[in-house]
Amino acid sequence: MSGEHLSPVALHKALTRIWGTPPGLARFSAVNHSILGKRFMVVAMVFFAIGGVLAMLIRAQLATPDSAFIGPELYNQIFTMHGTVMMFLFAIPMFEGLAIYMLPKMLGARDLAFPRMTAYGFWCYLFGGTILIVAMVMGYAPNSGWFMYTPLSSGIYTPGINADVWLLGITFVEISAITAAVELIVTILKMRAPGMSLTRMPIFGWYMLVTATMMLIGFPPLILGSILLEMERAFDLPFFDPTRGGDPLLWQHLFWLFGHPEVYIIFLPAAGMLSTIIPTFARRPLIAYNAIIVAIVAMAFLSFGLWVHHMFTVGIPHLALGFFSAASALVAIPTAVQIFAWIGTIASGRPRLDVPMLYVIGFFIVFVCGGLTGVMLAMVPFNTQAHDSYFVVAHLHYVLVGGFVFPMLAALYYWLPHFTGRSSVYRLSVPAFWLIIIGFNLTFFLMHLTGLMGMPRRISTYPSNWGWDWLNLLSSFGGFIMTMGFALVLVDIVMQFRLGRRGTRNPWDAGTLEWAMPTPPPDYNFAALPAVTQRADSLDPGRLGNNLAAGDGYLGFARASRQESLGVDMMTGKPDQVIVLPRRTWLPLWTALATAVFFLGLLFKIYWVVPLGALAVVGLFLVWPRALGQRHDAGPIDIGQGEAVPVDAEVEDNVTWWASKIAAVADATLYASLLFGALYLAVVAPGWPGQSTETNWWPALGLLAAFGGSVSVRLARSRNADGTSPYGWLLGTAVLAALAAAACIVGMVQLGDATIHANISLRFALYAYCAIHAGIAMLIAAHAAWRWRGGYVSAVRATSLRLSVLWTDYATAALIPAWGLTLLLARSGGAS
Amino acid sequence: MIRHLWPLLIGFSLWAMAFTALYTVQYLGCYLGWSPQAHRLALVAGAAIAIAVSVGVLVVQIAYVRRLGQATTFMHRVGIGATVAAIAATIITFAPIVLASACI
Numbered sequence: 001m002s003g004e005h006l007s008p009v010a011l012h013k014a015l016t017r018i019w020g021t022p023p024g025l026a027r028f029s030a031v032n033h034s035i036l037g038k039r040f041m042v043v044a045m046v047f048f049a050i051g052g053v054l055a056m057l058i059r060a061q062l063a064t065p066d067s068a069f070i071g072p073e074l075y076n077q078i079f080t081m082h083g084t085v086m087m088f089l090f091a092i093p094m095f096e097g098l099a100i101y102m103l104p105k106m107l108g109a110r111d112l113a114f115p116r117m118t119a120y121g122f123w124c125y126l127f128g129g130t131i132l133i134v135a136m137v138m139g140y141a142p143n144s145g146w147f148m149y150t151p152l153s154s155g156i157y158t159p160g161i162n163a164d165v166w167l168l169g170i171t172f173v174e175i176s177a178i179t180a181a182v183e184l185i186v187t188i189l190k191m192r193a194p195g196m197s198l199t200r201m202p203i204f205g206w207y208m209l210v211t212a213t214m215m216l217i218g219f220p221p222l223i224l225g226s227i228l229l230e231m232e233r234a235f236d237l238p239f240f241d242p243t244r245g246g247d248p249l250l251w252q253h254l255f256w257l258f259g260h261p262e263v264y265i266i267f268l269p270a271a272g273m274l275s276t277i278i279p280t281f282a283r284r285p286l287i288a289y290n291a292i293i294v295a296i297v298a299m300a301f302l303s304f305g306l307w308v309h310h311m312f313t314v315g316i317p318h319l320a321l322g323f324f325s326a327a328s329a330l331v332a333i334p335t336a337v338q339i340f341a342w343i344g345t346i347a348s349g350r351p352r353l354d355v356p357m358l359y360v361i362g363f364f365i366v367f368v369c370g371g372l373t374g375v376m377l378a379m380v381p382f383n384t385q386a387h388d389s390y391f392v393v394a395h396l397h398y399v400l401v402g403g404f405v406f407p408m409l410a411a412l413y414y415w416l417p418h419f420t421g422r423s424s425v426y427r428l429s430v431p432a433f434w435l436i437i438i439g440f441n442l443t444f445f446l447m448h449l450t451g452l453m454g455m456p457r458r459i460s461t462y463p464s465n466w467g468w469d470w471l472n473l474l475s476s477f478g479g480f481i482m483t484m485g486f487a488l489v490l491v492d493i494v495m496q497f498r499l500g501r502r503g504t505r506n507p508w509d510a511g512t513l514e515w516a517m518p519t520p521p522p523d524y525n526f527a528a529l530p531a532v533t534q535r536a537d538s539l540d541p542g543r544l545g546n547n548l549a550a551g552d553g554y555l556g557f558a559r560a561s562r563q564e565s566l567g568v569d570m571m572t573g574k575p576d577q578v579i580v581l582p583r584r585t586w587l588p589l590w591t592a593l594a595t596a597v598f599f600l601g602l603l604f605k606i607y608w609v610v611p612l613g614a615l616a617v618v619g620l621f622l623v624w625p626r627a628l629g630q631r632h633d634a635g636p637i638d639i640g641q642g643e644a645v646p647v648d649a650e651v652e653d654n655v656t657w658w659a660s661k662i663a664a665v666a667d668a669t670l671y672a673s674l675l676f677g678a679l680y681l682a683v684v685a686p687g688w689p690g691q692s693t694e695t696n697w698w699p700a701l702g703l704l705a706a707f708g709g710s711v712s713v714r715l716a717r718s719r720n721a722d723g724t725s726p727y728g729w730l731l732g733t734a735v736l737a738a739l740a741a742a743a744c745i746v747g748m749v750q751l752g753d754a755t756i757h758a759n760i761s762l763r764f765a766l767y768a769y770c771a772i773h774a775g776i777a778m779l780i781a782a783h784a785a786w787r788w789r790g791g792y793v794s795a796v797r798a799t800s801l802r803l804s805v806l807w808t809d810y811a812t813a814a815l816i817p818a819w820g821l822t823l824l825l826a827r828s829g830g831a832s
Numbered sequence: 833m834i835r836h837l838w839p840l841l842i843g844f845s846l847w848a849m850a851f852t853a854l855y856t857v858q859y860l861g862c863y864l865g866w867s868p869q870a871h872r873l874a875l876v877a878g879a880a881i882a883i884a885v886s887v888g889v890l891v892v893q894i895a896y897v898r899r900l901g902q903a904t905t906f907m908h909r910v911g912i913g914a915t916v917a918a919i920a921a922t923i924i925t926f927a928p929i930v931l932a933s934a935c936i
Contacts, residue, residue, distance in 0.1 A: 198836075198906075198907070290906070290909065290910050290913065291913065293840075294910055294913040294914045294917055297840055297841070297844060297914055298844060298914065298917050298918070298921070301844035301845075301847060301848055301918075301921075302844075302921065304848065305848070305851050305925065317858070317933065317934060317935050317936055318928075318932040318933045318934075319858050319875075319929065319932040319934045319935075320855065320859075321928075321932070322927075322932040323851070323854070323855060323858075323925055323926070323928060325928075326924050326925045326926075326927060326928060327851075330924055330925065334917075570836070571836045683859060683860065683863045684859065684863070
């Protein structure tokens with residue numbers, strides 16, 4: 001099966017016909033990564049503007065002492081929403097959007113591995129964020145601080161739906177983070193250009209690979225914490241209630257297990273952008289490439305070992321404080337390695353100053369200051385003094401604005417010609433930079449002083465005789481100057497879109513692949529995929545771009561109206577499969593709407609709607625693969641350059657398989673967090689009575705059934721490999737998994753009243769987790785049987801069966817610690 | 833795949849395992865009421881094992897690279913750097929074991 005070779009213009013038209021998204025309502029069915037990446041960024045900028053307005057309200061309130069501009073109740077909502085919007089609705093989605101737009105182009109692919117998942121993630125982000133903003137406009141915004149500490153955020157002290165809006169809205173938004181993490185990892189590992197080994201990958205790819213892995217492990221503890229807190233608020237299960245065996249500190253551990261890595265999750269993509277931009281403007285390759293990779297890996301690991309520095313004052317023993325203090329100081333070293341590598345690159349190159357470099361210089365000044373105060377705060381004695389003061393507010397803004405906003409603005413100006421195909425107007429960008437950097441330092445440098453003078457965070461007003469008046473007034477003044485700068489940036493961007501001159505293809509003379517295409521880019525990115533023979537940040541995009549546009553490369557043809565890109569060996573970059581990507585569809589939008597029904601049902605406590613929403617989500621997801629796959633074994637097909645490889649459905653090492661394994665890692669992290677929570681409460685929480693209870697045997701029966709499922713699905717796989725029917729064994733697997741789920745549910749019922757003590761509610765949560773996963777195993781086995789009946793499964797095309805093995809084994813493995821903890825918790829007390 | 837990335841990940845994976853284990857031992861020792869001497873001994877032993885294992889892994893990595901000679905890959909070279917960094921991190925992170933009180 002080979003494609004039709006065409007002239008460059010005819011090839012462009014043919015590929016546009018296949019990959020394009022028509023205008024009008026059809027845009028809602030778009031799954032193309034360029035469209036969705038831009039949507040992510042535009043929506044993130046809208047949320048940034050909303051967060052900025054909230055910041056202005058905060059500064060207006062604090063500008064003068066004894067201010068009556070906003071009452072304390074509204075102020076609580078405003079500062080909570082400012083933090084929430086900036087962290088969850090701006091920072092993370094903004095870099096996700098840039099990565100979604102840019103990574104396939106930098107790696108030499110035509111799209112991400114799971115275009116429909118990109119679209120689903122976008123809609124979840126939009127709907128979840130909208131829930132938060134609408135709630136704020138209606139006066140029901142969260143008001144317990146962006147980290148939602150219990151017991152303040154528990155039902156007793158925050159009745160009403162304010163806290164539920166945060167818990168459910170953020171969990172809804174985080175779906176997009178997890179989906180983005182999975183597909184970014186798979187895309188980086190499997191969808192690079194032929195010849196682009198890991199060692200030839202542009203440095204931004206390394207940064208995003210590490211960041212996405214951190215997201216995969218960092219977000220599940222927060223999702224779990226949000227689920228547990230919502231269960232406490234909605235159903236009175238006392239996970240965080242110290243009077244019934246819970247502990248508010250468990251929330252803090254779960255939150256900061258996410259919250260501190262989150263800082264590096266935000267910083268690392270920005271650092272990746274800097275590592276891309278600086279060599280271009282220094283006109284020499286990045287120095288210390290190897291040391292930077294070691295530094296990124298070190299940061300990723302260390303960032304998970306310092307979450308307790310947010311909890312230094314809660315009464316943790318000195319030794320534990322010592323561990324986390326040392327790790328907190330230590331993380332400055334890999335950061336400094338990168339800073340020195342960038343400075344060295346500039347110093348040893350022939351740097352030229354342009355607008356992106358202005359923001360790079362701003363980054364150096366602001367971020368280094370934030371890093372130094374970070375080392376100060378890593379020291380327990382100083383932290384104890386400065387805790388919860390404006391010093392911390394100053395520090396976190398220096399780190400986050402310095403480490404994310406300045407690099408992001410540099411990246412925006414750097415890649416704006418790629419988005420628009422136009423060159424910058426530049427009349428506004430320079431004054432905008434000066435307004436931002438002067439305004440920022442005026443606002444936040446002074447907060448170090450107000451903090452050291454004792455001003456606590458989160459207060460809505462202060463008396464006039466404590467010496468904070470002028471500092472606060474100047475901070476507010478600086479805040480408004482900074483806002484003017486951001487407004488000018490916005491105007492500048494709009495002007496470039498509207499008035500910028502048509503620019504050249506590679507205005508900065510960069511060496512990365514995203515410039516080897518017309519700008520703005522076509523829907524298919526590359527008419528042919530390049531063969532990479534050197535490190536992919538020192539290429540010649542001008543020469544390459546012309547060759548690729550003429551179809552000179554891999555897949556330089558249109559074949560059977562299929563969206564095709566290449567999959568490669570993860571290490572060497574050798575092509576090993578043709579990945580056939582799904583075309584545009586409304587399914588992601590419908591699925592996200594059904595997900596919204598599920599979350600809104602929970603939010604408004606209309607519980608009969610919740611299972612309907614869940615069923616609709618599951619049903620729609622089961623429809624997704626309907627149009628995928630093939631009913632016959634095609635064997636290797638032509639990919640150009642005299643090579644032929646099989647399609648992804650006929651390869652074991654395909655993207656679906658990798659995505660499932662990676663998703664299982666995120667899932668296992670959530671479960672590990674739950675197990676940690678159970679052990680933590682058993683060991684640390686107050687109010688754990690010592691009487692033993694009767695052993696609940698139902699989970700053990702569930703384990704037996706699930707184990708039977710694992711055996712059955714292996715027999716199905718074995719029969720399929722022999723070319724005989726796996727149908728009966730697959731149905732048997734589904735039945736056994738259903739029995740396991742049922743046993744877990746009966747076990748939950750047998751526990752009795754789960755509101756009495758955290759001991760029981762923990763077991764309830766463990767069994768619920770296992771029941772859900774046994775249910776997933778049942779669905780996947782039944783789905784594999786359905787696919788086999790439809791002719792989509794053969795001895796070669798066996799992905800459905802391998803997924804069934806994976807998730808049945810996962811359900812079995814989950815039941816083992818659940819059963820172990822059942823024995824442990826039953827003996828450590830609590831009435832059953 | 834993971835097999836190829838191990839040289840890069842092994843050092844800090846050991847650091848992460850040691851961190852989790854020692855943090856757990858610190859809490860469990862307090863919960864179970866171990867004597868301060870026994871508790872500190874357990875922690876020091878744990879840290880020593882972590883450092884020894886990491887150094888052992890580094891030695892293996894260096895020997896492997898020497899054996900490969902010209903065939904050494906980028907991942908092996910970078911992996912040695914990562915393991916050295918992880919050993920330094922292990923020593924610094926667990927240094928408080930010899931100083932700080934475990935349960936107060």
